Amino acid sequence: MTNAPREIENLIDLMARLPGLGPRSARRAVLYLIRKRGLLLAPLADAMHQVAVTARECVVCGNVSTSEVCDICTSEKRATGELCVVEDVADLWAMERASVFKGRYHVLGGTLSALDSMGPEELRIPKLVQRVVDEGITEVILALNATIDGQTTAHYIAEELEGRCAVTSLAQGVPIGGELDYLDDGTITAALKARKAL
Amino acid sequence: MTNAPREIENLIDLMARLPGLGPRSARRAVLYLIRKRGLLLAPLADAMHQVAVTARECVVCGNVSTSEVCDICTSEKRATGELCVVEDVADLWAMERASVFKGRYHVLGGTLSALDSMGPEELRIPKLVQRVVDEGITEVILALNATIDGQTTAHYIAEELEGRCAVTSLAQGVPIGGELDYLDDGTITAALKARKAL
Ligand SMILES: [Zn+2]
Ligand SMILES: [Zn+2]
Numbered sequence: 001m002t003n004a005p006r007e008i009e010n011l012i013d014l015m016a017r018l019p020g021l022g023p024r025s026a027r028r029a030v031l032y033l034i035r036k037r038g039l040l041l042a043p044l045a046d047a048m049h050q051v052a053v054t055a056r057e058c059v060v061c062g063n064v065s066t067s068e069v070c071d072i073c074t075s076e077k078r079a080t081g082e083l084c085v086v087e088d089v090a091d092l093w094a095m096e097r098a099s100v101f102k103g104r105y106h107v108l109g110g111t112l113s114a115l116d117s118m119g120p121e122e123l124r125i126p127k128l129v130q131r132v133v134d135e136g137i138t139e140v141i142l143a144l145n146a147t148i149d150g151q152t153t154a155h156y157i158a159e160e161l162e163g164r165c166a167v168t169s170l171a172q173g174v175p176i177g178g179e180l181d182y183l184d185d186g187t188i189t190a191a192l193k194a195r196k197a198l
Numbered sequence: 199m200t201n202a203p204r205e206i207e208n209l210i211d212l213m214a215r216l217p218g219l220g221p222r223s224a225r226r227a228v229l230y231l232i233r234k235r236g237l238l239l240a241p242l243a244d245a246m247h248q249v250a251v252t253a254r255e256c257v258v259c260g261n262v263s264t265s266e267v268c269d270i271c272t273s274e275k276r277a278t279g280e281l282c283v284v285e286d287v288a289d290l291w292a293m294e295r296a297s298v299f300k301g302r303y304h305v306l307g308g309t310l311s312a313l314d315s316m317g318p319e320e321l322r323i324p325k326l327v328q329r330v331v332d333e334g335i336t337e338v339i340l341a342l343n344a345t346i347d348g349q350t351t352a353h354y355i356a357e358e359l360e361g362r363c364a365v366t367s368l369a370q371g372v373p374i375g376g377e378l379d380y381l382d383d384g385t386i387t388a389a390l391k392a393r394k395a396l
Contacts, residue, residue, distance in 0.1 A: 003294040005264040007252055011245040017238060019230050020223045024379070029216045031287055033246070034253045034262055040215060042250040047209040048231070048243035054205055055232045064232055066203040089229055096201040181222070 008034070060131070062107030062124060064089050078104045081138040083131065085157060087111055087145055091180045095143060098188040103141075106131065111149035112156055123153070125160060132164050141195060142169040145179045168195040206232070258329070260305030260322060262287050276302045279336040281329065283355065285309055285343055288379045293341060296386040301339075304329065309347035310354055321351070323358060330362050339393060340367040343377045366393040 004012070008030060016026035033041040057063070058070035065071070072078050082103030086092045092105050108123040110116065120126065132140065140161055144150035158167045170180075170191040180188070202210070206228060214224035231239040255261070256268035263269070270276050280301030284290050290303050306321040308314065318324065330338065338359055342348035356365045368378075368389040378386070 003270070004262060004291065005252070005269070007245070007248045007264060008262060011242075011249050014238065014242045014245050018227045020219065020227065025218045027288060027291060029218065030249070031262070032217050034249065037250050037253060040212065041246055044209075044212045045243050045246035045250055047205070047212050048239055048246065050205045051209050051228070051232065052235050052240040052243055054203070055235055064202060064206060064229070066205060071203070072201070090225060093202065093225060 061105050062089075062109055063092055063105060072104055078102065079135070080104075081136060082141060083128075083135075083137045083139070084141045084143050085128065086143050086180070087150065087153075091143060091145075094181045094183065094188060098185040098192070100189045100192050101141070104135075106140075108144075108153070111144065111147070111153040113149045113152075120156065120160075125157060128157065129160055129164070132161060137165050139166040139168060141192070142167065143180060143192075144169070147179070170195055259303050260287075260307055261290055261303060270302055276300065277333070278302075279334060280339060281326075281333075281335045281337070282339045282341050283326065284341050284378070285348065285351075289341060289343075292379045292381065292386060296383040296390070298387045298390050299339070302333075304338075306342075306351070309342065309345070309351040311347045311350075318354065318358075323355060326355065327358055327362070330359060335363050337364040337366060339390070340365065341378060341390075342367070345377070368393055 012023070012026050012030050015021055015029055016023045018026075021029065033044070054066040055064055056066070056068070058065040058068075058073055060069050060073040063070040063072060067074075080103040082101070083106055084095060084101050084103060085106045085108060086095065087108055087110065089107055092107055095101050095105070106124065106128050108125070110118045110123055112118060112120070112123065128140075131137065140157070142154045142157060144154050154169055161167050170188075183191075210221070210224050210228050213219055213227055214221045216224075219227065231242070252264040253262055254264070254266070256263040256266070256271055258267050258271040261268040261270060265272075278301040280299070281304050282293060282299050282301060283304045283306060284293065285306055285308065287305055290305055293299050293303070304322065304326050306323070308316045308321055310316060310318070310321065326338075329335065338355070340352045340355060342352050352367055359365050368386075
């Protein structure tokens with residue numbers, strides 16, 4: 001399409017498949033990488049190879065990890081009896097950036113949705129109930145997006161956990177329709193501190 | 199910052215240095231890549247490695263290439279006596295997508311600018327004059343961006359080439375202040391066909 005060498009066309013095609021990059025920004029990115037091939041392209045190739053080889057899902061919580069069980073699940077310091085339920089790893093990272101939650105996580109990998117036909121099993125909800133029992137969890141904090149699907153999922157989980165532990169949710173500061181990963185650290189901190197019982 | 203494993207943090211940091219990607223879109227892209235590590239991340243690592251090892255600048259025209267002299271400069275079919283001068287390789291690719299120009303290119307790598315202290319030497323303008331003589335060029339088509347710097351550069355080149363060959367520029371269809379790489383193929387075709395003598 002650009003009459004560039006095959007290797008370069010191939011790289012543009014793959015880059016254009018990244019979220020947020022179309023064909024034009026992929027071409028721009030590839031030209032930028034070629035100009036910085038020693039300083040950026042070669043290190044990026046190595047970093048991608050490293051992650052391709054090592055990245056996996058924590059078998060306990062669903063976090064991304066380079067070991068079977070992630071650092072947070074392994075750390076004894078994080079065994080506070082609190083479990084924070086998030087939709088995806090980007091939300092877990094947003095919570096960690098706020099540095100306010102000291103417990104462990106449970107990553108659903110989505111929300112209950114009729115449209116996507118995601119059921120409780122796909123979202124590891126039975127696994128969550130099992131963890132509450134096995135790990136002696138006293139409080140599950142639902143840090144789900146303030147969307148319809150997020151709130152439907154929150155209510156389903158609250159019902160499943162009824163009588164087993166306290167179930168709270170992030171409250172103050174999460175805007176209606178807002179997504180967690182867009183919030184600043186201060187807002188997340190305020191929302192966690194003002195969490196309310198469901 | 200995200201408490202992710204070192205390999206993953208490193209990949210996010212490198213991705214965030216790409217044009218058009220900030221920290222947040224870099225995190226999103228990396229999570230997407232991890233989910234698609236077999237289908238996308240590993241091939242992308244390989245493609246980057248391939249390009250890092252093979253990509254270079256054509257010694258004749260400044261195009262990106264995997265050999266010392268690029269395919270366009272090597273192809274006898276492209277020895278039409280016409281040379282198209284572009285600011286960067288993205289513009290060369292835009293011309294090639296339009297499939298209307300059959301000659302060869304000369305990539306300046308920028309424009310004359312007091313601010314960036316880019317002089318004629320950095321822009322390979324002496325090399326352009328030399329090529330006009332050596333390759334028996336009859337027409338130089340200036341396909342520069344319709345910006346102040348682009349037009350300053352066009353006039354400088356026209357003066358340097360005066361009496362050596364015809365010098366024309368893309369005309370009809372290039373919007374004032376517009377950049378070549380944003381134009382559709384039809385506009386580029388029209389502009390080339392309606393080129394005017396400077
Ligand atoms: Zn874990
Ligand atoms: Zn060339």
